[in-house]
Amino acid sequence: QVTLKESGPVLVKPTETLTLTCSVSGFSLDTPRKGVSWIRQPPGKALEWLAHIVSNDAKSYSASLKSRLTISKDTSKSQVVLTMTNVGPVDTGTYYCARLVDYVWGAAPYFDSWGQGTLVTVSS
Amino acid sequence: SYELTQPPSMSVSPGQTARITCSGDALPKQYVYWYQQKPGQAPIVVLIKDTERPSGIPERFSGSTSGTIVTLNIGGVQAEDEADYYCQSTDNSGSFVVFGGGTKLTVL
Numbered sequence: 001q002v003t004l005k006e007s008g009p010v011l012v013k014p015t016e017t018l019t020l021t022c023s024v025s026g027f028s029l030d031t032p033r034k035g036v037s038w039i040r041q042p043p044g045k046a047l048e049w050l051a052h053i054v055s056n057d058a059k060s061y062s063a064s065l066k067s068r069l070t071i072s073k074d075t076s077k078s079q080v081v082l083t084m085t086n087v088g089p090v091d092t093g094t095y096y097c098a099r100l101v102d103y104v105w106g107a108a109p110y111f112d113s114w115g116q117g118t119l120v121t122v123s124s
Numbered sequence: 125s126y127e128l129t130q131p132p133s134m135s136v137s138p139g140q141t142a143r144i145t146c147s148g149d150a151l152p153k154q155y156v157y158w159y160q161q162k163p164g165q166a167p168i169v170v171l172i173k174d175t176e177r178p179s180g181i182p183e184r185f186s187g188s189t190s191g192t193i194v195t196l197n198i199g200g201v202q203a204e205d206e207a208d209y210y211c212q213s214t215d216n217s218g219s220f221v222v223f224g225g226g227t228k229l230t231v232l
Contacts, residue, residue, distance in 0.1 A: 037221065047159075047167065047210050049221040063125060063220060096166055106218035110157040112178070114166035 002026035004036070004097050004115035012122050018087050022080040022097030022115060029075045030055050035100040036080040037111060038071065042093040053080060054103045087122045094119050126150065126215035128224035135230040142198040144227045146211030149192055154213045156194040158187070161208045161226075170209075171196060198229075206231040 008020035022036055029036065035054030041047050051061045051071040061069050065084070073080045080097060095118050098111035128148040136142045146156055156174050159167035169178055174194055175187040184199045198205055211224040 039223075046226045047161075047212075047223040049212075049223060052221065060219065060221075102172075104218075108154050108157065108212070108214035108218065108221065110155075110169060110172055110212065111159075111167075112169055114168070117166055 002099055002113040004099060004113060006095060006097050006115045006118040008095070008118055008120065010119065010121065012087050012091075012120060013124050014088050014122060015086055018084040018091070018120060018122075020082045020084075020095055020097075020118065020120075022082075024078045024080070024097075024099070027099065029073050029078060029080065033101065033103045035103055035109075036073070037098050037100045038080075038082045039096045039098055039111070040091075040093045041096070041117075042090070045093070050084075051082060052100050052109075054100065058105075089122050092120065092122045126220065126222055128156075128211050128213060128222055130209075130211060130224040130227045132225065133228045133230065135232055136201050137232045138203060139200055142196075142201050142205070142229055144196040144198075144209050144211075144229065145193055146196070146213075146224050147193045148213060148222075150216040151189070151192050151194055151213060153216060154218070156187075156189075157212045158185075158196045159210045159212065160205075161210065162206075167210065201229075201231055203231050205229065 037052035038050040053071045070083045099113040100109045103109045158171040161167040186197045
C-alpha cells in the first residue's frame with residue numbers, strides 16, 4: 001500500500017524559510033518513471049503544482065517559484081524535502097506531496113496517491 | 125505562462141449528466157488527468173490519459189476530447205459526486221505540470 005505523509009511547521013514567519021518533508025512508504029524513490037511532487041492549495045483556492053523529483057534525480061520547478069524552491073530526496077530514508085525561501089502570507093495554504101507516476105520526458109505525468117496535506121500559515 | 129481553463133462552477137440535478145470542460149493550447153498533444161476533491165480531503169484521480177478510468181472509479185465517469193478541449197463526463201450524477209474537479213496536464217514541451225482553476229460541481 002502506497003502512503004505519503006507530509007510534516008513540517010504549522011506556523012512560519014514572513015521572510016523565513018519553510019522546510020517540508022514527505023515520508024513515503026509502499027514504493028521506492030528509485031522506482032523508474034516514478035517520483036514525488038509537491039502541490040499546494042491556498043484556502044478556498046485551486047491546486048498549484050510546485051515541484052517534482054523523479055527516480056533519476058531529475059527535478060522540475062514551477063516557473064513562478066523556481067528561484068525560491070529546492071527539492072531533494074533521500075532514498076535511504078524514503079523522504080523528499082521541499083524548501084521554500086522568503087515566505088510571505090500568500091504562501092499560506094495546505095501543502096500536499098503526491099506520488100508522480102508515468103514520468104516520461106516531454107509528457108504529462110500524473111499523481112496517483114496523495115498525502116493528507118499539511119496546513120502552513122505564514123504570519124508574524 | 126501556460127494555463128488550463130475550466131468553468132468555475134456547474135450545477136446538475138441527480139441522474140443528469142455533468143460535462144466539465146478543460147481547455148488549453150497543448151491539449152491536442154498532451155494528456156489530461158482529472159481529480160476529484162471533496163471538502164477537507166486530498167484529491168483523488170478519476171480519469172487518466174484523457175479517457176481511462178483508474179481501478180475503483182465508477183463507470184459513470186468518462187472522458188472525451190475535441191482539439192484543445194477535453195471534457196470530463198459524469199453520467200447519472202449522484203449526490204456523492206458533489207465536489208471540486210481539477211484537470212491537470214503539461215505545456216507543449218512537457219516542462220511544467222499545470223492544474224486548471226477547478227470546477228465546483230453542485231448536485232441540486
